[in-house]
Amino acid sequence: MPAITVGLDGSPESLAAADWAAREAAQRDADLRLLHAEGDLPGPPYTPFMGVPAPGVIEAQRAWAAQMLRETETGLTERHPGLRIMTRQTAEQAVPALLAAAAADTELLVLGSRGLGTVTGFLVGSVAFAVVARAERPVVLVRAGERAEDEHLPDATGGASATTAYRDVVLGLDLREPDDSVIRFAFETARRRAAVLRVVHGWDPAAVYGHAAALEGGLDAELAEETRRGLDDVLLPWKDKFPGVEVRAQAVVGSPGRHLVHASRDASLVVVGRKRQHARVGGRIGPVTHGVLQHASAPVAVVPHD
Structure with missing residues (x-):
């Protein structure tokens, strides 16, 4: 059980x-x-x-x-x-x-x-x-x-309710290392709640592709489109596995932690990953997860992965 x-x-x-x-x-x-x-x-x-x-x-x-x-x-x-x-x-x-x-x-x-x-x-x-x-x-x-009401959308009068639809489940997704266990947890949670799954990928063109991306407008737009396609490619098989889950994916420029904290204001749960450390002593929490834990206003699920 x-x-x-x-x-x-x-x-x-x-x-x-x-x-x-x-x-x-x-x-x-x-x-x-x-x-x-x-x-x-x-x-x-x-x-x-x-x-x-x-x-x-x-x-x-x-x-x-x-x-x-x-x-x-x-x-x-x-x-x-x-x-x-x-x-x-x-x-x-x-x-x-x-x-x-x-x-x-x-x-x-x-x-x-x-x-x-x-x-x-x-x-x-x-x-x-x-x-x-x-x-x-x-x-x-x-x-x-x-409270239970914090997980749900307001009722027709704008008041708090524990019987209305769930607020979004928010998933922080790193396209450099997308992990199945983290993605599955988010999809399964959204399915149980009949909630929208909002996937947030934050990226910095200069950090990922070099400073040329920040200087050339055409290149910046091209790389943004490439990032959106990469996000769609990662999520496509999961959409097929969970056809009843409505997915809204966002590839946003800037700190992923800051965007996830902002998204938490309208979320029922925020899902982030933590890479396991195979050292004998201790463990660590990555900077994005650390920032979300400190500043998110919704419950946060931290899913360990290899």
Whole structure:
């Protein structure tokens, strides 16, 4: 049975992530797993002495975490009757526990990020960055305050609604290294939501073809047309595989990160890729994905690929 795991620490952003994960699990007919790692914060307040927790604080934090998990499970069950929910509390630190979950039978890992508002977007914490940089499964980051209505178009009166059509799914596509797993994730998400898939490829003629492209107007137009044809060529087989998905492709001049952040204002989800690093230690997030994570105003799915 497919499963979605959400890291839960009781913070507003993690609770928003749990709500998002529950909606996604219901849509996928997947199990939902709520995971709390003992290293997560915030927990019950305490005063350490010489770096050692005061007596009883570990037991108090565990009791608090167990109650938080129960209350979250109860609330999600009330909002999503029939959803299969499991909870897990572990003594591990957050990063290794979440990475282990993402390496097991979880098909999607969902984390919260502290929202700074729809203009400035996410403030991504160290735990989220560490997990995104090393996870073996797609990771979705959800900002605090994210609601079901934010994923949908306004109703006929202009008001917020959770029953209207979904806003676009936005895919950031790099024509230099288009990856099937990233493209498939975006198409499958758009198909499940019956949403438009908006594909954004940002490019700089001077950076890609040399400064001559920026100096010669005719060459610039020719290269722009070549880029659009390349985008169509990459997407054509995917359109054949997903004939019910409406695709709107954009080859835009300029920073891809900036264009994706702009597109996120009207999106239900932004999908970007992260190239796996096969080093023994650590991982990294590319500059485009890093910028989107910091500034997008919609949830962001980061899909790892080779």
